[in-house]
């Protein structure tokens with residue numbers, strides 16, 4: 001940090017973690033990241049939430065400085081953005097001060113609710129959250145200014161609602177409500193990733209960093225920059241400690257910040273806002289896909305399964321690589337972050353197989369229940385156990401299959417059959433458990449159970465209609 005000025009300016013300080021195309025890791029300021037974007041392989045943050053948040057922030061800067069993209073073909077002739085595109089950043093340098101007197105980046109000087117600064121980073125336990133593998137003590141463990149900046153950038157995307165304490169208004173979610181799954185075109189360099197995301201927009205508007213204070217958006221047509229940068233918390237970082245301490249976020253030994261003011265910014269959820277990185281599954285009432293809470297026991301639960309999301313993408317977008325990031329929450333509880341890098345191939349099969357996979361996977365519970373009931377109609381428990389057994393293995397199988405979705409879309413029916421066989425070892429284990437013994441009936445039933453898997457050979461007509469009829473898994 002520049003101790004003399006003490007303001008930690010994000011244009012110049014080296015805070016964005018990047019992996020260069022030559023394999024080097026380093027941190028860069030905003031201006032260097034934009035002007036060297038062609039030499040940057042990607043944003044090198046271990047948590048995908050940061051990768052999405054930083055990319056969206058850089059994209060917002062690009063819109064703010066240049067407006068809509070120039071005519072097709074005129075940018076791809078160079079391999080990074082020219083430095084003279086970003087003179088607006090220098091003209092508004094004070095908007096990007098993280099600390100110090102005067103304007104503060106993504107902060108509100110009127111905020112009044114002292115909290116541990118680790119509230120900004122979801123994966124670090126704060127308050128009375130459980131300590132699992134990472135131990136942190138409020139007001140003794142701190143974050144370096146770079147980690148604080150990344151935490152502030154997460155606010156518009158990943159805030160959840162929940163209680164904030166006695167006599168305090170509840171914390172509320174950001175503009176997208178309960179964090180949806182974000183789908184971001186993701187190319188082989190930061191430069192091409194930004195270009196892939198930079199689409200012509202009719203209402204660009206102004207970002208929140210130029211206006212002090214945090215307000216609600218009243219417009220019917222929410223401007224792009226206002227929507228991308230609307231803050232869901234009023235935060236004010238306190239001064240860093242004098243001595244060097246290890247940052248609990250990144251491990252850097254530096255002058256860390258221990259506390260901040262942290263308050264709700266009121267209701268920001270806005271169904272007039274069309275987020276460029278959210279896939280809306282239904283329009284009325286509007287529904288988005290959310291990350292699956294795999295900690296909930298019983299039935300396999302996911303607001304909308306991943307094939308529905310991918311089918312929608314395949315139907316509406318050009319072949320492209322996509323980073324898909326879902327932050328699973330349970331009210332105010334942070335549960336899990338899920339990410340997939342999916343390449344939709346040039347010659348992909350259509351979305352029918354995805355809908356078929358979804359439909360057939362849902363039917364497995366009924367299939368197994370029928371087999372288990374079989375001749376022992378009195379044992380209702382068996383049927384319940386069958387449902388739980390499928391619920392227990394589906395997250396594992398869906399995880400493996402969704403990681404190969406690019407191959408599946410390119411590979412056709414054979415590839416989908418191989419995907420269905422991912423169920424085989426799991427179903428064999430379930431078969432031994434549900435039908436033990438060596439009688440003819442037990443062995444026969446074991447074979448039946450072991451053969452339960454989505455039937456991807458049998459094409460169904462109007463799968464798409466069927467799969468939506470009931471509004472997804474409940």
Ligand SMILES: [Zn+2]
Pocket residue numbers: 143144145146147148247248249250251252
């Ligand atoms: Zn740090």
